[in-house]
Amino acid sequence: MNKKNTYDIILSGVGGQGVLTVAAVISRAAIKEGFTIRQSEVHGMSQRGGAVVAHMRLSRSEIVSDLIPKGNADFILSMEPLESLRYVEYLKPDGKLITASKPYMNIPDYPEIQEILDKIQALPHSTVIDAEHLAKEAGSSRAVNMVLVGALAKELPLQDESLKAAVEDLFSRKGERVVEINLNAIVQGKNAG
Amino acid sequence: MNDLLVLGDEALALGAIDAGLSVAYGYPGTPSTEIIEYLQKYSQEHDPDLIARWCANEKTSYEGAVGVSYAGKRALVTMKHVGLNVAADAFVNSALLEINGGLVAAVCDDPGMHSSQNEQDSRFYADFAGIICLEPKNHQEAYDMTREAFAISEKFKIPVLVKLVTRLSHSRAVIKRAEPLKKTDNGKASDRLGWMALPSLSRKNWQSLLEQQKYFKEYSEKSSFNSLILHKDFREYGVITTGLGGNYFRENISDLDYVPSQLHIGVYPVPEEKIKKLASAVKKIIVIEEGYPFVERMITSILSISLPVHGKLDGTVPPSGELTPDNVRPALGLAKRASQKFSDETLPGRPPQLCQGCPHTDTFTALNNAVAHLSEHIVTSDIGCYALGALPPLSAIETLLCMGASVGMARGASEAGRKNVVATIGDSTFLHSGITGLIDAASTNTDMTLIIMDNSTTAMTGMQDTIVSSPRIKEIVLACGVSPDHLKEIKVLPKNDKENTEIIKQEISYHGLSVIIALRECIHIIGKKK
Structure with a gap:
């Protein structure tokens, strides 16, 4: 875990995949750690199965822009491989791309998946995670987004207690079992890659 | 008091609640929808006396809010930018009424057309109606300005427009709430002559609105939301920013060799004296404003000296779409930041579509x-x-x-x-x-x-x-x-x-x-x- 003051993170996926839930967990945990946060979301038309992106900025000092400048992101965290590539020019030269491996194919011209994975692996720093498999291991295939939270969280100075508290805040009304599965999924994500 | 993580829309809603809001009306429209949704949730959980309702359309919403004002209570009406076209008849004419309970119209523009058919700029409507417009650049200002909007609505007896844009409406940040005010009740308006748009009365009320303009300008001139920072040792150019343009300018400051003088405008009518002061300290002006070139078009008529002005009109700043930290860089003489690329950048698009089973x-x-x-x-x-x-x-x-x-x-x-x-x-x-x-x-x-x-x-x-x-x-x-x-x-x-x-x-x-x-x-x- 390093001790930078600012983290810029692009979260990407397809409308309905739970990008905003990932953002909600990370930002709640970051606030508990004393970070200032800014989280720019997409609501409205694009949420209907279109490409969605959220800009999340964590900082120990003031954040002025809601949007991350291109070339400034430390991480891209994507629910889906094709969507991860859409925002590569936001990555810093030494930034890292993390994506779930399973494609979300709701368009007729989705490229060959191997082509996409090759492009991802050609980047200086990338991790492709079989998040669906790990989510099942954690107890539910629906916890894919929490596996990704785990994969990102290990790169950030976020304590386990803060993540746990964030998950409890967001999911306790859905019952203990959901909280437990989501926490398991975060652990799976942390151990992956 | 409380620190809260909220959307820009929610910050505005909280500002209204803490200003003693009684009734809110609106019609759903991206990116404004979350204002009423937040108020409805707040009403259910904390304050059953707070009324927040969806109406048939923006015009009926606006008319309802005017009725609340006549009755003496504070009213909020919410809509997206194109919704103001629907409500325009009520909106423009309400500027001629003697507003009683504070009346605030929260209108959310959508530059970049994320979820809209155009990117019209609501500041023109406020100018057209002859009223004050407040334009927050961040969440705290959305909260603070909305509180202030109710106060100045009652002070000047006019409706006040608070303009948000998608990027602020749908971004989350932490705000600090100030001491909330209790719901106010001014009693029914005392003089019906201020509330009937009959030609004979409207002539008087129009005259009085015109006479009030100097007080609106005075208010704008003094407002700390219009902030002028002069750097007298660097005269090559100065910058005027509005809305989120101010943030994108600041985001790039660390890359500039010299920091130029900057006037940020958040309150309209435009602060003419501050523009003149900036102009007297620089050799040219670059205008970075979110939305249409509203301020930019006014500058030449405000200045008595001839000064080059660059912005959206000459393409120095992109004239369409929303501003970003990246697309304002050329205007500041900055190159693209270094970033990663992949060899073949042609990816198939993924437009929104009807859901499975729709x-x-x-x-x-x-x-x-x-x-x-x-x-x-x-x-x-x-x-x-x-x-x-x-x-x-x-x-x-x-x-x-x-x-x-x-x-x-x-x-x-x-x-x-x-x-x-x-x-x-x-x-x-x-x-x-x-x-x-x-x-x-x-x-x-x-x-x-x-x-x-x-x-x-x-x-x-x-x-x-x-x-x-x-x-x-x-x-x-x-x-x-x-x-x-x-x-x-x-x-x-x-x-x-x-x-x-x-x-x-x-x-x-x-x-x-x-x-x-x-x-x-x-x-x-x-x-x-x-």
């Missing part, structure tokens, strides 16, 4: 089948999820203009002599402003078929309840003058496709006005009810 897909499929063999046909459409029926593979609709236009356009096309004209509209949009078009068509029994795609919700904006439940839409259609013989209801499911296609075919072939109500709940509200 009832609109079945309606459009049946409609496409029904018109497939006709020698000519026209299908007009409207604002809502079903606008996605424009895209392949459905490609079902031909026109899209504004809320309710499908009905009026179909009537016009039919009266122009075209055959087999069909209008498609959702239930909420029909209630918003399709009804009046239907009354027109019924008055002449125009040869057209209106399909009301009733999914029992306002789906595109996130499943707000419609104000009239499904069974009553039928009664409204009949009351508009549609013949009961040509009002049909169909249940849209893939298995009914053949039958539905036949019914649509029949009604299209009828030479007169038909209405077909295509019924099935949005899949998302079925999920919600579980």
Whole structure:
């Protein structure tokens, strides 16, 4: 875990995949750690199965822009491989791309998946995670987004207690079992890659 | 007091609550929807005396809010930018009334058209009506300015417009709340002469609004939201920023060799003296404003000296779309930041689409089948999820203009002599402003078929309840003058496709006005009810 003051993170996926839930967990945990946060979301038309992106900025000092400048992101965290590539020019030269491996194919011209994975692996720093498999291991295939939270969280100075508290805040009304599965999924994500 | 992580919309809602808001009205529209949603939740959880309601459209919302003001209480009305076009009659005329309880219009613009048909800039409306406009650049200002908006509305007895943009409406940050005010009650307006827009009275009220302009300017000039920072040792250029443009400028400051003088404008009418002061300290001005070149166009007439002004008008700043930390860099003489790239940047797009199992897909499929063999046909459409029926593979609709236009356009096309004209509209949009078009068509029994795609919700904006439940839409259609013989209801499911296609075919072939109500709940509200 390093001790930078600012983290810029692009979260990407397809409308309905739970990008905003990932953002909600990370930002709640970051606030508990004393970070200032800014989280720019997409609501409205694009949420209907279109490409969605959220800009999340964590900082120990003031954040002025809601949007991350291109070339400034430390991480891209994507629910889906094709969507991860859409925002590569936001990555810093030494930034890292993390994506779930399973494609979300709701368009007729989705490229060959191997082509996409090759492009991802050609980047200086990338991790492709079989998040669906790990989510099942954690107890539910629906916890894919929490596996990704785990994969990102290990790169950030976020304590386990803060993540746990964030998950409890967001999911306790859905019952203990959901909280437990989501926490398991975060652990799976942390151990992956 | 409390530190809260909120959307820009929610910061505005909280500002209104803490200013002693009594009633809020609005019509859902991205990116403004979350304001009323937050107020409704707040009312349920904390304050049952706070009224927050969805209305039929933005005009009825605005009129309701004016009524609250007349009665003496503080009112908020919310809408997206194009909604202000619908409410414009009430809005512009309300500037001539002697506003009693504070009246604030929260209008959310959508530069970049994330979820809209245009990127019109609401500052022009405030200017047109001759009132004060506040434009927050961050969440704390959204909260603070909304509180202040109520105070100045009552001080100057005018409606006040608070303008947000998508990027602020839908971004989250932490705000600090100040001590909340209790709900105020000024009592009913004491002088009815200030509340009747009769020509004889309006002449006086218009004169008085014109005389007030100097006080609005004085207020704007003194406001700390209009902040001028002069760096007298660097005169090459100065910057005027508005809205989020101010943030994107600051985001790039660390890359500049010299920091230029900057005037940030958040309160309108524009602070002319501050603009003159900036101009006297620099050799040229670069204007970075979110929205249209509103300030930029005024500068030359404000300055007595001739000074080069660069911005959206000469393309120094991109004239369309939203500003970003990246696209303002060329205006500041900065190159692109270093970033990563991959060799082949051609990725297929992923546009939004109708959800799996959406009832609109079945309606459009049946409609496409029904018109497939006709020698000519026209299908007009409207604002809502079903606008996605424009895209392949459905490609079902031909026109899209504004809320309710499908009905009026179909009537016009039919009266122009075209055959087999069909209008498609959702239930909420029909209630918003399709009804009046239907009354027109019924008055002449125009040869057209209106399909009301009733999914029992306002789906595109996130499943707000419609104000009239499904069974009553039928009664409204009949009351508009549609013949009961040509009002049909169909249940849209893939298995009914053949039958539905036949019914649509029949009604299209009828030479007169038909209405077909295509019924099935949005899949998302079925999920919600579980």
